[in-house]
Amino acid sequence: KIKTLLTVNILVFVGIxxxxxxxxxxxxxxxxxxxxRSAERRARSRGAKVGSLADRESILQxxxxxxxxxxxxxxxxxxxxxLVEGPGGLGQGGMAATLRDDSHESETKYExxxxxxxxxxxxxxxxxxxxxxxxxxxxxxxxxxxxxxSVVFIFVNEALSVILRSVHSxxxxxxxxxxxxxxxxxxxxxxxxxxxxxxxxxHKRYPGLVKIVRNSKREGLIRAxxxxxxxxxxxxxxxxxxxxxxxxxxxxxxxTRIKEDRKRIILPAIDNIKYNTFEVxxxxxxxxxxxxxxxxxxxxxxxxxxxxxxxxxxxRTPAMIGCSFVVDREYFGEIGLLxxxxxxxxxENIELGMRV
Numbered sequence: 001k002i003k004t005l006l007t008v009n010i011l012v013f014v015g016i017x018x019x020x021x022x023x024x025x026x027x028x029x030x031x032x033x034x035x036x037r038s039a040e041r042r043a044r045s046r047g048a049k050v051g052s053l054a055d056r057e058s059i060l061q062x063x064x065x066x067x068x069x070x071x072x073x074x075x076x077x078x079x080x081x082x083l084v085e086g087p088g089g090l091g092q093g094g095m096a097a098t099l100r101d102d103s104h105e106s107e108t109k110y111e112x113x114x115x116x117x118x119x120x121x122x123x124x125x126x127x128x129x130x131x132x133x134x135x136x137x138x139x140x141x142x143x144x145x146x147x148x149x150s151v152v153f154i155f156v157n158e159a160l161s162v163i164l165r166s167v168h169s170x171x172x173x174x175x176x177x178x179x180x181x182x183x184x185x186x187x188x189x190x191x192x193x194x195x196x197x198x199x200x201x202x203h204k205r206y207p208g209l210v211k212i213v214r215n216s217k218r219e220g221l222i223r224a225x226x227x228x229x230x231x232x233x234x235x236x237x238x239x240x241x242x243x244x245x246x247x248x249x250x251x252x253x254x255x256t257r258i259k260e261d262r263k264r265i266i267l268p269a270i271d272n273i274k275y276n277t278f279e280v281x282x283x284x285x286x287x288x289x290x291x292x293x294x295x296x297x298x299x300x301x302x303x304x305x306x307x308x309x310x311x312x313x314x315x316r317t318p319a320m321i322g323c324s325f326v327v328d329r330e331y332f333g334e335i336g337l338l339x340x341x342x343x344x345x346x347x348e349n350i351e352l353g354m355r356v
Contacts, residue, residue: 077201081193083161084124085168091123094130094280109159115243115275117159123278125161125168131248132271132282134311142252146259147235148180149251149326152228154221155242156187160194162243164201167210169246178251180234182206184242186214187224222342229337232329241323245273245280254326257314265356266326267317285311288321288349296321296349319353 078085090097099119109117131138151170155163167182184202186194202210213231215224225239236258254266267288272281289299300306301315335355338348 077205078125078164081160081197081201082121083164084122086124086126087128089122089124089127090119091127091278093128096274096277096279097123098277112157113159113162115159115162116278117161119276119278120159120161120165123161123165125165126172127165127245129169129245129247129280130282132269133247133249136310136312137249137253140253140312142256143259146178146252146255148178149174149236149238149255150181150183150232150234150329151179151238151240152183152185152225152232153240153242154185154187154224154228155189155194156218156224157189157191157194158242160191160198163194163198166240166242166244166246167202167206169244171206171209173246173248174251178255179209181232182210183228183231184210184212185224185228185231186212187220188215188218220343221345222338222348223340225348226337226340229329229332235329236326237329237332238324238326243273244323258326258328262328262331263356264328265320265352266314267320267322268324268326270322270324285315287315287317288319289317290319290350294350295346317353320349325352 097119099116099122151174153163153166163184167184170179170182184198186198189195199212202212211231213227215227219227228239229237236255238254250268254268257264257266269283269285271283273279274281283298285301286298287301287305288296290296296319298321305313305315339351342348342351
């Protein structure tokens with residue numbers, strides 16, 4: 001009887017707490033509705049009159065307050081930093097975007113980052129981009145059991161919005177069961193917003209998913225990549241610069257190729273994001289070769305690949321170009337990673353092919 005009474009009392013107590021929480025939520029919802037209705041009544045009643053600037057300002061302030069309430073309830077974190085989340089807005093669909101403001105600040109950011117960082121700050125972190133995959137790629141199916149991947153981003157003094165758009169694009173376009181973690185390697189940036197703001201945002205927005213590794217001194221591209229590899233815990237690692245946008249269906253084919261043969265290193269098809277308008281520009285399929293100066297460059301795919309007439313087929317290539325590759329984590333260690341003694345950008349493009 002005592003156990004029964006205790007159980008009943010506990011259930012009643014829990015019921016009271018749940019009912020109290022429900023009432024609080026209902027009261028909050030009613031408050032939001034009243035704010036909206038109040039703003040609408042003011043707009044209607046005063047719209048028939050002269051409608052002074054002060055009245056319009058009052059309505060806008062109320063609506064802005066309502067937006068803040070809703071934003072905070074949705075745990076929005078980008079707006080206080082001057083950034084944008086969600087669908088819509090500038091640059092959607094990978095279209096070219098422009099700003100009316102040709103201020104000195106815009107010119108300064110161009111010089112600092114090498115791209116229009118002020119425009120990037122106005123483009124949503126979740127913007128959509130065109131799906132340029134060949135038709136056959138969109139029709140392909142992949143095994144249910146695939147290895148998980150850790151995505152590593154390397155950066156130094158990159159624009160915060162560009163880094164976060166890279167992170168959002170990975171989360172938005174990778175099946176959650178395949179994405180083990182995202183690792184941000186900060187190669188000793190001195191940009192203030194890449195410290196507290198970045199930490200606070202990723203830890204609240206993606207708790208447990210995003211890790212940040214900070215180098216105490218500038219290590220350079222290769223050693224920073226190795227730091228990211230060391231921090232990774234999944235079977236497969238993808239290593240990238242932090243100024244990319246991942247597209248639909250990027251992970252499954254790469255992970256399938258590696259599951260078939262762990263000694264493969266996968267290089268994605270890379271399109272272009274224009275530095276001044278952030279328009280996504282499609283690049284033709286290409287292999288990655290190099291000239292006698294050992295500088296990597298795009299080359300025409302091998303003739304046997306062209307003869308197949310299948311754009312979805314992988315292209316064998318002797319080198320790596322650009323910012324991205326996907327590799328079995330243990331195999332990468334077995335071939336000796338990349339030479340940590342390299343100090344000048346470009347050598348790893350050739351070295352990786354030689355190691356494989």
